[in-house]
Amino acid sequence: MSVTPISEMSERTRDIFRLVVENYLGTGAPVASRTISQLPGLNLSSASIRNVMQDLEELGLLSSPHISAGRMPTETGLRIFVDGIMQVAEPSEEDRRVIEQQLAQSGPIENALAAATTALSGLSSCAGIVLVPKREPTLRQFSFIPLGQTDQGAQALAVLVGEDGSVENRVIDLPPGVTPSMLTEAGNYLSARLGGLTLRQAQERLAQELVRDRATLDDVARDLVERGLAVWTSDASDRPILIVRGQANLIDEHASADLDRVRQLLEELEGKEEIARLMESALVASATKIFIGSENKLFSLSGSSVIAAPYRNGDGRVIGVVGVIGPTRLNYARVIPMVDFTAQTLSRLIR
Structure with missing residues (x-):
């Protein structure tokens, strides 16, 4: 199925799509047209919004889990939202403070890496992951x-x-x-x-x-x-090449409705070699990488997302990757800059 680029959507369609995705990412539940109609700024009836949502479903950007339910973004829709619509800001002062404090108190670099996963898992309500650089000390x-x-x-x-x-x-x-x-x-x-x-x-x-x-x-x-x-x-x-913290965060109030997916994700985290290979693919990236659901075959069953950013040594060489793993309904706009800031902080510590 060919997907209409964001640039070819009308402003109204783009606004409705954005509001559906943002509401879904905030609640984890399908979004009804009535919910969107009550938001300020649109001035559209539920029927008009429902028609646009139907068009977006036919484009493969939204889906409806039940006939009478609202709609939620597909993985394709999430990718278009992340790449073309979402506004990413700097991490909040509070997020910066928590990350810097935890890493500053960590001591040796191995402790800093573990502290990074703990900070990210706590702030993002996901599992924090760090790919530890393979090194042999002299x-x-x-x-x-x-x-x-x-x-x-x-x-x-x-x-x-x-x-x-x-x-x-x-x-x-x-x-x-x-x-x-x-x-x-x-x-x-x-x-x-x-x-x-x-x-x-x-x-x-x-x-x-x-x-x-x-x-x-x-x-x-x-x-x-x-x-x-x-x-x-x-x-x-x-020595494991992957540090994972906060797996318990993956079992939240929405998990009971999708226990099979959560169980599959936890099994994937246990098989650290596969996750490590995915993280290694981010080693060649110059910036934060985002893997959404079945875009990576590892998550074809669990429907999970990974946000990962490389960190560097004093010579500017990429030596590891830090990130989070969680459900596809991540708060991408908040977590992406958070992961990027953690990678930058680690790089400063290593130098």
């Missing part, structure tokens, strides 16, 4: 801090400092017989031999070094060194 220093005895035995805090100044730590179980001096020795060994390498390079170097220095390190110290690096290398390979 190592500068290792150290081990004893934590004493627990029910599981002796433990220590393995601390890794990256060349970029980032600091991460993990709790590890210690082999029997480890003394504080052994912890110091293992930390010094790792720092001296593996500094300046990525985790993958360090793992390869360590295997060679331990064979060569078998006489230098006793069995306990060698075990400790291997454990200290293993906790980082396995953690890096298992």
Whole structure:
């Protein structure tokens, strides 16, 4: 079906279409002609509005879920509205304040990314999503801090400092017989031999070094060194590339009427690889991208929308994507600038 471009619609038809879509996005319910007739500025009867809405339905821009019900935009109608009619403003002062405050208190960049999803999910009433950049930190220093005895035995805090100044730590179980001096020795060994390498390079170097220095390190110290690096290398390979927060927001007051769609969307969020691939397609975008419903085959069943914007490092290179996922009846005019502002704020933090 060919769709009439916005430029070829009469002003009256365009106004009625805009009001139907805006009312639907605000309420989540089909919009009746009587509702539109009571809005200021049109001065049209319900019958005249109903005729225009019928024309828009024949064009494939509106649909009616029931014979006696009002009308709602189709996915094609939503796309035309978003691209050709909707007015996008700057995010509100309140939205800016919430986003900046949450990200400013986040600490390391990984925490900032998680904070971004939390802020977006809370403000948009959708699920917030961030595609985490795949990166391997360059190592500068290792150290081990004893934590004493627990029910599981002796433990220590393995601390890794990256060349970029980032600091991460993990709790590890210690082999029997480890003394504080052994912890110091293992930390010094790792720092001296593996500094300046990525985790993958360090793992390869360590295997060679331990064979060569078998006489230098006793069995306990060698075990400790291997454990200290293993906790980082396995953690890096298992680290999820997608952070999702706020799935519960997707089950709102309208969900009971469409439980199958909500269930399908939640299943799609569980399969993070598919969502991640969709987000990766936004990596090449220079601005915010909007995916509406079945435009992407991933959402052909759930009828969901994604708004995603790339964020950049200090060199201006796109390294990740932040956005929201929710039903197609999103408040696009508010959420689009909100997502864009979050991406800009992340980019400033990373620089």
